[in-house]
Structures are given as C-alpha cells and as structure tokens.
Amino acid sequence: MSRAESSGGGAERHKGCIxxxxxxxxxxxxxxxxxxxxxxxxxxxxxxxxxxxxxxxxEFVEKEVGYDSDSLSKLGKIIEQLSxxxxxxxxxxxxxxxxxxxxxxxxxQNAEHSKKSLNQxxxxxxxxxxxxxxxxxxxxxxxxxxxxxxxxIKEVExxxxxxxxISQIEELSDNIQQYLMTNNVPEAxxxxxxxxxxxxKLQESSCSHxxxxxxxxxxxxxxxxxxxxxxDFEETLAHLHWPFxxxxxxxxxxxxxxxxxxxxxxxxxxxxxxxxLKLQTSDELLTKPKQLPEKYTLxxxxxxxxxxxxxxxxxxxxxxxxxxxxxxTNVLSKPEWYLTQVLMWIGNHAKFLEDKIQPILDxxxxxxxxxxxxxxxxxxxxxxxLAADIPCLLYDDNLFCHLVDxxxxxxxxxxxxxxxxxxxxxCMHILSEETCFQRWLTVExxxxxxxxDSMLSSEAAWISQYKDITDVDEMKVPDCAETFMxxxxxxxxxxxxxxxxxxxxxxxxxQKDLVDDFRIRLTQVMKExxxxxxxxxxxxxxxxxxxxxxxxxxxxxxxxxLQLQQAALEVCAESGALSKLQLGQLASMExxxxxxxxxxxxRLKHDMLTRQEDHVFREVxxxxxxxxxxxxxxxxxxxxxxxxxxxxxxxxxxxxLRDRLLQLEQQLCYSLFKIFWxxxxxxxxxxIYQEIILAxxxxxxxAAQLQFDMTRNLFPLFSHYCKRxxxxxxxxxxxxxxxxxxxxxxxxxxxxxxxxxxxxVGTVLTSNQPTALAALNELGIYKLAxxxxxxxxxxxxxxxITGK
Numbered sequence: 001m002s003r004a005e006s007s008g009g010g011a012e013r014h015k016g017c018i019x020x021x022x023x024x025x026x027x028x029x030x031x032x033x034x035x036x037x038x039x040x041x042x043x044x045x046x047x048x049x050x051x052x053x054x055x056x057x058x059e060f061v062e063k064e065v066g067y068d069s070d071s072l073s074k075l076g077k078i079i080e081q082l083s084x085x086x087x088x089x090x091x092x093x094x095x096x097x098x099x100x101x102x103x104x105x106x107x108x109q110n111a112e113h114s115k116k117s118l119n120q121x122x123x124x125x126x127x128x129x130x131x132x133x134x135x136x137x138x139x140x141x142x143x144x145x146x147x148x149x150x151x152x153i154k155e156v157e158x159x160x161x162x163x164x165x166i167s168q169i170e171e172l173s174d175n176i177q178q179y180l181m182t183n184n185v186p187e188a189x190x191x192x193x194x195x196x197x198x199x200x201k202l203q204e205s206s207c208s209h210x211x212x213x214x215x216x217x218x219x220x221x222x223x224x225x226x227x228x229x230x231x232d233f234e235e236t237l238a239h240l241h242w243p244f245x246x247x248x249x250x251x252x253x254x255x256x257x258x259x260x261x262x263x264x265x266x267x268x269x270x271x272x273x274x275x276x277l278k279l280q281t282s283d284e285l286l287t288k289p290k291q292l293p294e295k296y297t298l299x300x301x302x303x304x305x306x307x308x309x310x311x312x313x314x315x316x317x318x319x320x321x322x323x324x325x326x327x328x329t330n331v332l333s334k335p336e337w338y339l340t341q342v343l344m345w346i347g348n349h350a351k352f353l354e355d356k357i358q359p360i361l362d363x364x365x366x367x368x369x370x371x372x373x374x375x376x377x378x379x380x381x382x383x384x385x386l387a388a389d390i391p392c393l394l395y396d397d398n399l400f401c402h403l404v405d406x407x408x409x410x411x412x413x414x415x416x417x418x419x420x421x422x423x424x425x426x427c428m429h430i431l432s433e434e435t436c437f438q439r440w441l442t443v444e445x446x447x448x449x450x451x452x453d454s455m456l457s458s459e460a461a462w463i464s465q466y467k468d469i470t471d472v473d474e475m476k477v478p479d480c481a482e483t484f485m486x487x488x489x490x491x492x493x494x495x496x497x498x499x500x501x502x503x504x505x506x507x508x509x510x511q512k513d514l515v516d517d518f519r520i521r522l523t524q525v526m527k528e529x530x531x532x533x534x535x536x537x538x539x540x541x542x543x544x545x546x547x548x549x550x551x552x553x554x555x556x557x558x559x560x561x562l563q564l565q566q567a568a569l570e571v572c573a574e575s576g577a578l579s580k581l582q583l584g585q586l587a588s589m590e591x592x593x594x595x596x597x598x599x600x601x602x603r604l605k606h607d608m609l610t611r612q613e614d615h616v617f618r619e620v621x622x623x624x625x626x627x628x629x630x631x632x633x634x635x636x637x638x639x640x641x642x643x644x645x646x647x648x649x650x651x652x653x654x655x656x657l658r659d660r661l662l663q664l665e666q667q668l669c670y671s672l673f674k675i676f677w678x679x680x681x682x683x684x685x686x687x688i689y690q691e692i693i694l695a696x697x698x699x700x701x702x703a704a705q706l707q708f709d710m711t712r713n714l715f716p717l718f719s720h721y722c723k724r725x726x727x728x729x730x731x732x733x734x735x736x737x738x739x740x741x742x743x744x745x746x747x748x749x750x751x752x753x754x755x756x757x758x759x760x761v762g763t764v765l766t767s768n769q770p771t772a773l774a775a776l777n778e779l780g781i782y783k784l785a786x787x788x789x790x791x792x793x794x795x796x797x798x799x800x801i802t803g804k
Contacts, residue, residue: 165202165210169195169217176221185229186271189278192221196282215285222282229279230310233272239265243315244348266356273360276307290380292387296433298425299499304377305361305368312377315345319381324388332393335403338385339410342378346418349374375420379427382410386430394439401443404431408494415497422497432503441510444491448514451487455480456521462540476669481544484518485551496560501567508564508593515548515597523604533608533615534660539667542608546672549601556592565593609672613679616660620684621691623652628692632702633797640701644708657684657717677721681728684714689731693739694791700798703739710736730783737780738792743800749775750793753786 064078172195179188199214283306292298304312322329323338331337353370361368386407393399407427414420431440455461461480488511495507522541529538555561592598626649638644646654661680665673688710698706710732718725726733741749756772772786781789 162207162210165198166213169198169214172198173217173221176225180224180228185225186275186278188221189225189229189275192218192225193278193281195221196285199285200281218282219286222279222286226276226279226283226306229272229276232268233276233307233310236265236268236272237311240269242311243318243345244352245318245345247344247348269356270360270363273307273357274364276310277305277361277364277366280306290384292383296383296387296429297499298383298429299423301376301424304373305366308357308368308370308373308377312374315378316381319378323385332389333399333402335386335389335406339382339406342382343410343413343418345378346371346375346414350418372419372421372424375414375418376424379414379420379425382427383425383430386427390430390436394436397443397446400439401447404440404443404494407431411497422499426497426499428498432499437503437506441506444494444507445510445513448487448491448510449517452484452514452518452521455483456525462537474670475547475550476540476543476667477547478540478544481547485548488514492560501564502571504564505568505571508561508568512594512597515552515594516600518548519545519597519600519604526604526608530611533612534663534667536667538608538612539664542605542612542672543667543669545601545605545608546669549598549605550671552594552598552601553592556594556598561593568593605672609676609679612664613676613683616656616664616680617683617687619656619660620653620680621687623656624687624692627653628695630692630696630702632696632698632706635699635701635705637699637701638704644704644712646713647705647709650709650713654713654717657714661717674721677718678728681718681725685729685731688714688729689735693732693735694795697795697797698739699796703736703796703798707736707740734781734784735792738784738789739796741779743798745779746793746796747799749779749789753790753793756786757790 065072065074172191176188176191176195179185179191195214195218199211199218202211202214205211284303287303289303319338319341321327322341324330329337350371353374357370361370386403390400390403393403407430411427414426415422420426431437458480462478464476465479465482467476491507491511491514495504498504498507522545526538526541529535529541532538627647630647630649657680661677664676668676693706696702710729711726714732715725715729718728722728738746738749752772752775776782776784776786776789784792
C-alpha cells in the first residue's frame with residue numbers, strides 16, 4: 001500500500017510537472033533561448049526554492065531535450081509517454097485504494113477469531129483447574145492413608161533389612177561355633193574375617209544397637225579364637241625356644257629335636273601364623289595401638305601384624321622389666337644399654353624371620369617384610385623410652401649429649417645394617433620435638449665452640465698432620481682447620497637424617513654460624529701475626545682459610561646441600577624474605593647455601609695474600625736500590641766482554657726474590673702460592689719497567705746487560721712455576737726488545753712510529769697506523785703502546801751521529 005501511495009504521489013508530481021511545463025514562463029523561455037544561443041557557456045543549476053519550476057522538472061527537461069532546438073520535436077513523444085505513465089499510476093492508485101479496506105477487514109476478522117479462541121482456552125483452563133481442585137480435595141484422605149501405608153512399608157523394609165543383617169551376623173556366628181566344635185579353626189578364622197568386614201561396612205550406619213551387636217559379636221569370637229590360636233602359637237614358639245636372646249641360640253633356630261619333630265613344629269608354625277593373620281582385620285577393629293603424643297609428629301604407620309605381636313610379647317616384657325622399672329639396668333646415663341639390647345635382638349632373630357616367617361607372609365599375599373616389621377615393633381619401645389627419659393636429662397648437657405650420640409649411632413646401624421626404612425617412626429622424630437630439638441641445637445653449638453677453643457689453643461693447631469707426606473699434604477692444611485671441617489662434617493652426618501627440611505635448615509644455619517665464628521677467630525690470630533706476614537703461623541692461617549673455602553665450595557655441589565638449597569628457596573618464597581633476583585639466583589643454582597661464607601673467606605684470603613705480596617715487594621724494592629743506580633750509559637758493549645755476567649748490583653734483588661719464593665713455596669699450598677707469585681711477578685714487572693728502565697738511558701752495553709740480567713737471571717727464577725715465565729714480565733721483555741734492536745731496525749721503527757704520530761696529529765685517516773702496529777707485532781711487541789715504544793727508543797743513546 002505504501003508503494004502504491006508513493007507511486008501515486010510520484011504520478012501526481014509528474015503530472016504537475018508536465019502541466020507546469022506546457023505554459024513555459026517568460027524567464028525560463030528566455031533562459032532557454034540564451035542557452036541555445038550560447039551553448040559553450042557553463043550552465044548554472046537552478047535553486048528549486050527560488051524558481052517557479054521544481055529543480056527535478058528542469059533537470060528532466062534538460063536531460064530529455066537538452067539545449068539543442070532540434071530536440072524540441074521530441075516533446076510530443078515525451079508528453080505521450082508521460083500521459084501513459086500517469087494513467088497507469090492512477091489505475092494503480094485506484095486498485096490499491098480498493099484493496100486496502102479488504103485487507104484491514106480480514107485482519108480485524110482474524111483478531112476477533114483469535115480473541116474468541118483465547119477466551120475459550122481461558123474457560124477450559126478454569127474448568128480444568130476446578131476439576132483438579134475437586135479431585136485433590138476428594139483424594140486427600142486417600143493420600144493420607146496411602147502415606148501411612150508407605151511409611152509402614154518402609155519401616156517394615158528397614159526392619160527386614162535390620163533382621164537380615166542380624167540374621168547374617170548370627171549365621172556367621174553359628175558357623176564359627178560349628179567350626180570350633182569340629183576344631184576347624186582355619187574356617188572359623190576366615191568366617192570371623194568376613195564378620196569383621198561386615199563391621200567395617202556398617203561403620204557409616206546410624207543403627208547404634210546393630211553396630212554394638214556386630215562389634216560385641218566380633219569381639220566375642222575374636223577373643224576366643226585369639227586366645228586359642230595364641231596359646232597354640234606360643235606353645236609352638238616355646239618348642240623353638242623363642243625368643244633368641246643370644247646369638248648362639250639363633251643359629252639352629254633354637255630347635256634341638258629330631259628333624260621329623262622339627263618339620264612338624266615348622267608346619268604348626270606356618271599353619272598357626274597364617275590363621276592368626278586372618279584375625280588381623282578384627283584385631284585392628286578391636287585394638288587401638290598405643291600412640292605417642294602428637295608433639296612428636298610421628299608418620300602414620302599400620303599396626304603390627306597379630307602373629308608378630310605375639311612373637312614380640314616376651315621381648316617387650318623383658319625390655320620393660322629391665323629398662324622401665326627400678327632395676328639397676330635402668331640408668332639415665334646408660335642409654336646404650338637398651339639401644340644395644342634392641343639391636344642385638346634384631347640381629348639374633350633376623351635369619352629366622354627371613355628364612356621361616358617371610359615365606360609364610362609371602363604365601364598369604366601379605367606385603368609385610370618380616371624383618372622390618374619386627375624391627376618396627378622394637379623401635380617403638382625405644383621411642384617410648386626416649387620420650388620418657390629425655391625430659392629427665394634435658395638440662396644436663398653431658399647426659400643429654402651422650403643420649404643424642406647414642407641415639408644417632410643406633411639410627412645409623414638400624415638403617416645401614418638392618419634395612420630399616422626412613423619412612424617409619426625413628427629416634428629422629430623424638431629428637432625433632434620442639435623443646436628437645438632447641439636443646440639439641442644449643443648443646444651442639446656449645447660443644448662445637450668448646451671444641452674450637454681447644455683446637456685453636458692446641459700446640460699442634462697450625463701444624464699439618466701430613467707434613468712429612470708430600471702426596472697427601474698438597475693443601476698444607478693446619479690441624480685446626482682440618483679438625484674444624486671434620487667437626488662440621490660430623491654435625492652434617494648427625495642431622496642429615498632429620499625427618500623435616502625445616503629442622504635441617506636450622507642445623508645448616510648453625511653450621512654457617514660456626515664457620516663465621518671460626519673465620520673471626522682466624523682473623524684475630526692473623527692480626528696478631530700480621531707483623532710477620534711471611535711467618536709460619538701467618539701462612540698456616542692463610543692455608544686454613546683457603547682450605548675451608550675450598551671444602552665449602554665442594555659441599556655446595558653435594559646433593560644433600562642442593563636439596564637444602566631447594567628447601568630454603570621454598571621457605572624464602574613463602575616468607576618473602578628475598579628479592580626476586582636472589583630467588584632467581586637460588587633457583588638457577590647460580591648461588592649456593594654457603595656463598596656468603598665463601599665470599600667472606602675469599603676476601604680474607606685476598607687481603608692476607610696482598611699483605612704478603614706487599615711485604616715481599618717492599619723487600620724487593622729495598623734490595624733493588626743499587627740496581628736502580630747502575631750506570632747504564634757507560635757499560636761496555638757485549639763485544640768488549642769475553643763472557644756476559646750478572647750485574648753485581650742485581651744480586652741482592654734476585655737473592656731476595658729467590659729466598660722469598662722458596663720460603664713461601666714451602667709454607668703455602670700450591671693454589672695460594674700460584675696466586676702469590678703471579679701477583680708478585682706483575683708488580684716486579686711494573687717496578688723494573690717504571691723505576692729502572694724508564695728512569696735511565698741505555699747505551700748498547702747497558703741494554704745488553706739489562707737483557708742478560710732479565711732473561712738469563714730474573715725470568716729463570718720463575719721457570720720452576722711455569723713454562724714461559726717471560727709472559728708474566730711483558731713490560732720488561734718488550735722493553736728489552738726495543739732497547740736491543742740493532743741501529744738500522746731501530747731507525748726504521750722510529751720513522752714508522754713518527755709517521756703514524758704525524759698522521760694522528762693531522763687527523764688524517766691513516767693507513768699507516770696498522771702498519772706501525774704490524775711493525776711492533778713483528779718485533780714481538782704486543783703489550784706496550786706506540787707512545788711507550790717511542791719513549792723507549794728515545795732512551796737509547798747508541799744512535800749514529802748523522803741519525804735523527
């Protein structure tokens with residue numbers, strides 16, 4: 001409809017346009033005529049608001065007719081076409097105008113129909129709602145009755161299930177009774193195990209009386225079976241003379257009867273042990289294992305298997321008899337008595353457990369290791385004893401330290417000899433309890449400091465134990481340093497098996513504190529000896545510092561300390577104690593746990609070496625006074641001498657160097673002495689170059705004498721320590737080369753250098769500069785700069801008279 005209307009509107013517009021075009025106004029006609037006369041003139045668009053003719057009409061005329069007067073003949077045809085279009089548009093308008101009311105009428109009819117349908121649906125919904133409501137009212141009494149019936153049914157079902165459980169338990173109980181009446185103990189034990197499994201399944205039930213009934217039934221039959229099997233098992237063990245309290249008794253497993261009787265005893269042992277194993281589940285339900293207080297943070301562990309408990313009972317009685325009462329064997333100062341006794345019991349029974357008991361466990365499909373299980377039960381006796389004794393001797397340093405030492409020795413043998421697992425409870429868990437552990441740290445520090453005092457005050461403190469053994473004494477370690485590192489190593493061995501990384505880190509901090517304390521003590525002794533830096537004790541201190549730093553650097557790569565580094569990283573990351581850079585360095589293993597200590601020791605080592613080097617260098621300078629005054633200008637040339645000999649004024653200098661090098665070679669370890677002689681060589685090189693060579697002028701004889709003194713006397717002093725000593729005296733070596741050049745080569749070199757210097761001054765891009773450098777390199781001069789070589793050339797006096 002809108003399109004028709006728009007079409008109609010367009011027709012009306014075209015109609016108006018045509019009607020207006022027919023009587024063309026004067027102005028328009030005039031304009032058209034002027035445009036026809038002046039076709040080259042640019043046409044100006046008309047503004048539809050200021051012209052009588054609409055713009056689109058004039059545009060249409062210009063498009064169809066143009067400015068050519070001959071095109072006016074088309075007007076008739078155009079008018080006919082427009083008239084036809086007008087008629088078509090009028091017909092469309094009339095058609096649309098007649099169709100619109102019909103469509104509206106149809107839409108109204110559809111809306112009315114929809115309204116009626118909706119009303120009908122609402123009425124149906126109301127009727128259905130009323131019907132449902134009436135039905136609910138009618139069925140409400142029925143529902144109440146049915147609800148009561150359903151509740152009763154559910155109650156009956158619960159009662160039935162309850163009775164079924166009781167019936168099942170009673171059936172199992174009757175079966176056990178019948179098996180026992182027929183002496184079928186294995187089946188009775190199997191049935192009891194099934195009953196125990198039912199007990200476990202019912203743990204989440206809220207039927208307290210049923211749970212009580214099941215538990216009491218299990219307990220009743222468990223006691224009967226356990227008592228019967230235990231008595232038989234104890235009788236069998238008695239035939240084996242169990243327990244084996246002495247090593248000799250354990251060799252034939254305590255059986256001194258005939259082989260037939262022995263086989264029968266072992267068969268009974270296997271049968272009874274297997275039957276007792278079946279009671280394990282019920283025993284765990286009924287028996288709560290004795291637990292130490294939570295402060296000891298023991299790792300969780302399974303109960304000891306029942307037959308092993310029976311086997312251990314006589315040993316537990318013996319232990320408590322001797323070490324828990326007022327017996328003379330229960331002495332706080334002798335923990336080694338009960339520790340040794342337990343180790344002896346474990347060793348005495350190891351072969352029997354491995355050969356006789358382990359096959360029974362394997363056959364029953366049990367994952368238990370007989371030896372470890374036996375050891376675990378006896379270790380629990382030790383832990384209970386330690387927990388009781390430690391509070392009594394906590395503040396007696398000697399007794400406490402002795403107890404810790406014995407406990408650590410016990411732990412070491414238990415793990416190394418008897419294969420005890422680190423995941424099981426051990427003495428280290430008792431020693432890790434907060435109060436005991438802090439006391440342990442305090443005592444460890446106290447005794448370590450006392451040991452340090454004694455080792456430093458010893459007469460042999462600064463003497464190496466291996467001084468007479470060359471191959472062993474490479475480090476020349478004084479006794480005090482070796483004893484100290486042994487002390488640290490012992491401390492590491494003592495705490496390395498602690499159960500938590502946090503405890504190990506506390507011990508690590510103790511070790512670092514001890515290292516720092518020992519460093520401070522060494523520094524104090526060093527200051528006392530600083531007046532004699534070449535003395536034996538000063539060198540021994542330096543060797544000690546170097547040895548400790550070297551050992552700590554080696555320890556930093558040890559797996560144990562790398563694990564501690566990772567633990568420290570985690571602790572620091574949680575606490576935010578370190579920067580991101582430091583955490584990154586720790587994580588990437590760029591640093592180690594001992595880096596701080598190593599850096600301090602290296603600084604002390606460097607200071608001490610520098611002091612020694614300064615002292616020797618002062619002596620060298622004093623000895624070189626005469627050599628500095630040598631008359632290098634007037635010495636005879638080499639051709640005037642039969643044989644070149646060392647300058648007499650150089651003897652004190654070389655003797656001083658030789659004596660000090662030999663002295664320190666004997667007193668310092670190889671690595672320290674290497675650093676020392678290299679430092680000294682560097683200083684001597686610069687001293688002779690600056691104070692002797694650059695301070696004098698040389699004739700041919702003086703230059704030759706200097707070269708002879710250096711290359712044939714000074715350099716060989718250091719040839720014992722390296723293959724090419726001249727590489728450590730590059731200033732002297734190259735200066736001798738320049739001073740001893742023949743005159744022609746010297747003149748040529750001087751010209752090359754002067755040309756290069758002129759080019760530099762003139763800021764000219766020099767291709768001669770590399771030539772000068774190449775000339776120096778060709779002569780073997782790499783260290784000295786071109787300016788230094790020019791100075792040395794000017795120190796020569798043997799130039800020809802006509803030379804430059």
